[in-house]
Amino acid sequence: MHDIILITGNVKFNITLDPTIWIFDDRRFELADRITETEGLAIEIEPFILHAEPAENTTKAICHLEDGENITISLATLLSSYLCFAIDGKPVKDGGPALLYFADGSNKENPIKGIQQIELV
Numbered sequence: 001m002h003d004i005i006l007i008t009g010n011v012k013f014n015i016t017l018d019p020t021i022w023i024f025d026d027r028r029f030e031l032a033d034r035i036t037e038t039e040g041l042a043i044e045i046e047p048f049i050l051h052a053e054p055a056e057n058t059t060k061a062i063c064h065l066e067d068g069e070n071i072t073i074s075l076a077t078l079l080s081s082y083l084c085f086a087i088d089g090k091p092v093k094d095g096g097p098a099l100l101y102f103a104d105g106s107n108k109e110n111p112i113k114g115i116q117q118i119e120l121v
Contacts, residue, residue, distance in 0.1 A: 003018065003019070003020055003091075003096075003097050004016050004017060004018050004019075004097065005017040005019070005083075005097060005098060005115050005116065005117065005118060006116065006117040006118070007048060007049065007052045007117075007118050007120070008117055008118070008119050008120070009054075009058075009061075009062075009118075009119035009120035009121050010054060010055045010057070010058045010120045010121055011052040011053055011054050011055070011058075011120050012052065012053035012054075012055075013051070013052050013053055014052070015048055015051060015052045017048060017083075017098075018097075019083065019085035019091065019092070019096070019097040019098040020085070020091055020097065022041070022043050022083075022085045022086075023041065023085070023086060025043060027043055027044065027047070028041050028042065028043050028085075029041070029042060029043070030042075031082065031084050031101065034082065034103070035082075035101055035103075035105040035108050036105070037108065038084070038101065038105075038108050039087060039088075040084040040085075040086055040087040040088075040092070040099075041084065041085060041086040041087075042082040042083060042084040042085065042101065043082065043083055043085065044081075044082055044083075045078060045079070045081050045082065045083050045100070046079045046080070049075075049078060049079055049118075049120070050079075052120070054075065054120045055120075058075055058120045058121065059074065059075050059121070060072055060073065060074055060075055060120070060121050061073055061074075061075055061077075061078040061118050061119065061120050061121070062118070062119040062121060063100065063112050063115050063117075063118055064115070064116050064117040064118075064119060065112070065113070065114040065115060065116065066113075066114035066115075066116055067114060071112055075120065077102055078118070080102070080103040080104075081100050081101060081102050081103060082100075082101045082103065083098040083099070083100060083101075084098060084099040084100075084101060084111065085097065085098045094113075095111075095113025095114050096113075096114075097115075098115065099111040099112065099113055100112035100113075100115060
């Protein structure tokens with residue numbers, strides 16, 4: 001398991017995210033406050049993606065997972081998603097370092113796990 005997530009691809013700046021430090025970030029929130037029947041601490045992913053400065057023609061994100069699988073989602077879906085980085089006050093280990101939840105809660109039973117890299121295309 002890796003403790004970081006890379007943001008790469010069609011961006012001006014590659015970004016390295018370290019979810020273990022978000023426990024100290026004032027932007028964190030209880031995931032259950034945004035998506036019912038979930039638990040953990042989360043942070044919005046949008047500021048990190050915008051900080052990478054995606055090119056104007058970027059429309060999708062490919063989540064490269066630890067098991068070798070790739071999941072492609074729209075850039076709009078990614079921008080409104082949350083990264084859950086802690087459950088019961090401890091860093092996410094199973095599927096960590098962070099779990100990706102869509103803002104509409106449509107994947108709350110099966111968040112995207114084991115993300116090593118988010119490649120914008």
